[in-house]
Amino acid sequence: MKSRTRRAHLVAAACLLVLAVYPVINPWQPYPQAVLLLGFLLAVQATSWNIISGYAGYVSLGHSMFLGLGSYTVGILAARWGVNPLWVAPLGGVTATVIAVLIGAVVLRTRGHAFVIITIAMLLAAQIIAVNARDLTRGSDGITLELPFWHRDFQNIPFYYAFLALLVLTVLFSAWIRRTKLGTGLIAIREDEGKAATIGVDTTRFKIVAYAASAFFIGVAGGVYAYYLTFINPVGSFAILGSVTIVLAALTGGRGTLYGPVVGAFLVNLVSEAATVYAGGVQSRVLLFGGALVLVVLFLPKGILPTVEAWWRRRRPAEVAYIEPLAVRERVPQPPEPGDVLLSLRGVSRRFGGLTAVDDVSLDVRQGTITALIGPNGSGKTTLFNLVTGGLPADSGEIWFDGRRVDGLRPWRRCHLGLGRTYQVTRLFKEMTVRENVVAPLADARWRTMVSDAVRGHEAERAGELLDLVGLGRFADQRAGALSYGQQKLVELAQVLMLEPRLILLDEPAGGVNPSLLGRLTDVIRELNARGVTFLVVEHNIPLVLDLCDPVAVLAGGRLIAEGPPGQVREDPAVLEAYLGDDRLPAVR
Ligand code: ADP
Ligand code: MG
Numbered sequence: 001m002k003s004r005t006r007r008a009h010l011v012a013a014a015c016l017l018v019l020a021v022y023p024v025i026n027p028w029q030p031y032p033q034a035v036l037l038l039g040f041l042l043a044v045q046a047t048s049w050n051i052i053s054g055y056a057g058y059v060s061l062g063h064s065m066f067l068g069l070g071s072y073t074v075g076i077l078a079a080r081w082g083v084n085p086l087w088v089a090p091l092g093g094v095t096a097t098v099i100a101v102l103i104g105a106v107v108l109r110t111r112g113h114a115f116v117i118i119t120i121a122m123l124l125a126a127q128i129i130a131v132n133a134r135d136l137t138r139g140s141d142g143i144t145l146e147l148p149f150w151h152r153d154f155q156n157i158p159f160y161y162a163f164l165a166l167l168v169l170t171v172l173f174s175a176w177i178r179r180t181k182l183g184t185g186l187i188a189i190r191e192d193e194g195k196a197a198t199i200g201v202d203t204t205r206f207k208i209v210a211y212a213a214s215a216f217f218i219g220v221a222g223g224v225y226a227y228y229l230t231f232i233n234p235v236g237s238f239a240i241l242g243s244v245t246i247v248l249a250a251l252t253g254g255r256g257t258l259y260g261p262v263v264g265a266f267l268v269n270l271v272s273e274a275a276t277v278y279a280g281g282v283q284s285r286v287l288l289f290g291g292a293l294v295l296v297v298l299f300l301p302k303g304i305l306p307t308v309e310a311w312w313r314r315r316r317p318a319e320v321a322y323i324e325p326l327a328v329r330e331r332v333p334q335p336p337e338p339g340d341v342l343l344s345l346r347g348v349s350r351r352f353g354g355l356t357a358v359d360d361v362s363l364d365v366r367q368g369t370i371t372a373l374i375g376p377n378g379s380g381k382t383t384l385f386n387l388v389t390g391g392l393p394a395d396s397g398e399i400w401f402d403g404r405r406v407d408g409l410r411p412w413r414r415c416h417l418g419l420g421r422t423y424q425v426t427r428l429f430k431e432m433t434v435r436e437n438v439v440a441p442l443a444d445a446r447w448r449t450m451v452s453d454a455v456r457g458h459e460a461e462r463a464g465e466l467l468d469l470v471g472l473g474r475f476a477d478q479r480a481g482a483l484s485y486g487q488q489k490l491v492e493l494a495q496v497l498m499l500e501p502r503l504i505l506l507d508e509p510a511g512g513v514n515p516s517l518l519g520r521l522t523d524v525i526r527e528l529n530a531r532g533v534t535f536l537v538v539e540h541n542i543p544l545v546l547d548l549c550d551p552v553a554v555l556a557g558g559r560l561i562a563e564g565p566p567g568q569v570r571e572d573p574a575v576l577e578a579y580l581g582d583d584r585l586p587a588v589r
Contacts, residue, residue: 004309008259012171019164023157030155037156037228039269040163042220045242046249046261047170051177051214053247054255056207056577057190058108058115062123064242066096066215069126069224075143076136078227083488085145086162087294089223096219097212104208111193111203123238130234135499142233145226160229163221164481167262170217175258177213177461181442182524184454186210188429188440190256195427197390197411199420200442200499203355204410209450241286245272248293253304263304307368312362339367341400343388343502348397348407350383357383360397361557365503370535372549372566374542374574377576380558381538385505389421390414402502416444424508424538426488429482434472434491437480438463441498466494470525486513504528510544522548557586 045063053059070092078085080129107118116465130137137143150158167224177183187362188196197203226232245268251263268289275288300307301523343365351357358380365371373381386392388399390411399407406414420441428437439459455463467473470490480491489509506525510518518541525535526546539545545552545566552569554562556578562569567574 004312010054010287012259012262017165017314023160027157033156037160037163039266040160040167041225042245042249042269043262043265043293044163044167044170044219046165046245046253046265047174048214048216049246050250050255050261051174051186051256051433052207052210053180053182053188053214054250054257055186056210057256058207058211058321060211060243060248061116061247061406062119062121062240062243063125063214063218063246064240064296065119065238066100067222067225067242068130068219068232068234068237068239069099070219071226071237072130072137072143073219073220073231074223075145075226075232078142081283083317085147085223089227090222092131092215092219092223092226093218096215096222098366098485100212100215102109102197103206105164105302108207108211109204115358118241120243123240123255127152127234127238130238134406135236140160140234141497142231142236145230147230147234149226156228159224162224162290165226166221171258171262173213173217177210178258179454180205180451180557181454182431182450184436185442185450186439187256187432191429191431192427194411195423197428198391198415199440199495200412200414200444201440202410202416202442205445206450209589213549232412236370239287241289242295244286244289248296250297251293251299254305254307257303257305259302260305267304273542273576274422275467322443336368341365342367342402343369344400345384345388345537346398346400348384348387348391349395350380350387356558358387360392361555361558361560362397363560363563364551365534365536367502368529368532369533369551370549372545372552373538373555374540374545374552379578381555383558384555385421385497385507388414388505410443412442415441415499418499418502419505420499420503421494421505422492422496422507422509424511426492427435427486428480428488428492428495430479432480433477434467434483435460435463435476435482437491438466438494441495443499463494466497467491469497469525470494471517486517489513490517490521493521497528501533503534506512506539508540510539511542518544532533551575 007308026032045067045479049060049063070089073092073095074085074088077088077091081088102123103118129140130396141330148158173373181352184203188201189203189206193203216249249268250261251262253263254260269289271292294305302310318530321425341364345361345363348358348361349356361384373384375381383392387394387407390409391469394407397407398405401414401417401419404417406417406419429440432440435455439455464473464476467476470493472487472490473492475487480488489512493509509521513521522544529535537545537549550566551564552566553560554569554572554575561574561578562572
């Protein structure tokens with residue numbers, strides 16, 4: 001993995017060197033230079049787009065809007081202030097970023113598809129504003145900028161270097177983001193946004209920052225581009241074809257990768273150039289690009305670079321080892337004495353349409369206990385977990401954690417307070433490695449944390465310890481999706497332990513885990529409990545519950561029907577009735 005990345009950087013550096021000396025070697029041919037500089041421009045846009053749409057997975061279909069915003073900012077300011085457009089080009093980036101933050105703050109608060117539609121709508125709105133705000137933009141007449149100040153003999157060479165420099169900066173910026181916790185958080189959002197929120201990623205802020213970051217360099221490039229064209233108008237500056245081209249470039253090369261969008265941009269730019277020369281006309285280009293987009297989505301869904309990489313990996317497959325059974329340790333640690341109430345639910349309810357999944361539940365979990373929550377399938381256990389961690393809002397009632405009311409807090413805030421959970425069906429980020437998964441949780445919402453290295457030294461060390469604790473140290477560099485189901489459950493446990501939560505909710509931790517790992521699991525829970533971690537455990541394996549947990553709470557049909565020490569709950573007539581027809585509980589009697 002490491003050597004492959006290094007090889008990619010070496011190839012990129014070699015290409016950069018060739019491109020940097022090209023105008024010096026071949027200065028008298030303006031045409032190839034012009035084709036290349038438009039390639040750089042498209043690569044700047046595709047690489048930027050990749051930050052929000054590749055890393056975070058929120059597809060923007062209106063990204064050329066930022067190019068237009070940059071062009072207009074620079075066109076207007078250069079004329080007003082009487083300065084050269086190049087000097088104010090960075091302000092084009094500032095405008096683009098500010099607008100992105102404003103749009104993002106409105107649209108990215110929620111999840112899902114609204115974003116795609118809004119990005120197109122915004123592009124068209126920008127065009128309409130540019131036509132109508134005549135005082136500012138001169139409407140459809142457009143704005144003419146001054147001619148380049150350098151001698152005609154230099155032709156486009158200064159533009160060539162300006163765009164090349166912007167491309168280098170954009171790629172470095174994108175690479176830097178990918179290496180920070182911001183980058184990991186964005187990938188986590190792409191893979192499973194709900195899960196990302198429960199491990200402490202402030203998903204709203206991360207998305208807005210990514211959208212803003214994806215606008216800046218396009219805005220700057222837009223300013224330079226306006227100077228290059230020396231004329232801008234609404235239709236040219238806010239063109240939907242421009243946005244489609246960006247998407248096509250990034251998808252062709254491989255979205256979500258660092259160099260994919262650059263490779264794609266050069267290819268698409270060449271094809272575009274050929275289309276202009278041989279087929280002519282914008283319409284033919286729309287057709288061509290539309291067709292190409294369909295072909296790419298159908299036959300190269302991951303893009304060129306990832307496909308090549310996958311092919312390479314298939315030629316030399318990494319081996320997936322399986323874990324051997326572990327000996328259960330002899331020493332059973334003493335559980336701590338139950339302390340104050342840590343988690344308290346007071347009259348909590350949640351309905352789905354006509355069904356009341358959680359019905360007026362009041363439940364206390366004391367510090368230092370391993371409290372069980374059992375009940376037949378569909379009795380509302382998972383829903384109750386979702387209410388506590390914030391995946392779902394409660395309809396009524398209060399939830400208190402560690403003396404604070406938390407039911408109005410976003411999931412990541414609850415995580416930062418010390419609430420952790422695992423899922424009934426594991427929700428690891430399958431494309432990340434096991435180690436990346438374990439270090440993905442964020443302990444706080446500070447900006448400093450967000451821009452720090454994705455894996456800091458002591459975190460890698462701690463991740464290693466935790467993986468050893470659950471017996472999976474050897475798998476740190478494997479893709480999480482390649483592990484067996486039971487192993488994934490244990491990785492998720494290690495993941496939740498990373499932040500040292502005070503209370504951990506385990507949703508059927510033993511479900512699908514083979515018996516040899518089961519011993520390891522109860523060992524780990526006991527050991528952590530002895531160190532002061534409180535657990536609330538949903539589990540169907542009743543012998544395991546009776547052995548591990550005290551007290552036991554029983555849900556049936558959304559209502560809490562019994563609560564107490566395991567011996568007492570197991571004899572409770574209401575509990576026996578609730579389990580009637582369910583063969584699990586009678587089996588242990
Ligand atoms: P358990 O975890 O105890 O098996 P759940 O909490 O998953 O039970 O489900 C309780 C009830 O709520 C079930 O009848 C289930 O069908 C319903 N339910 C759970 N989640 C949803 C949802 N998102 N939308 C509609 N109904 C749901
Ligand atoms: Mg469940």
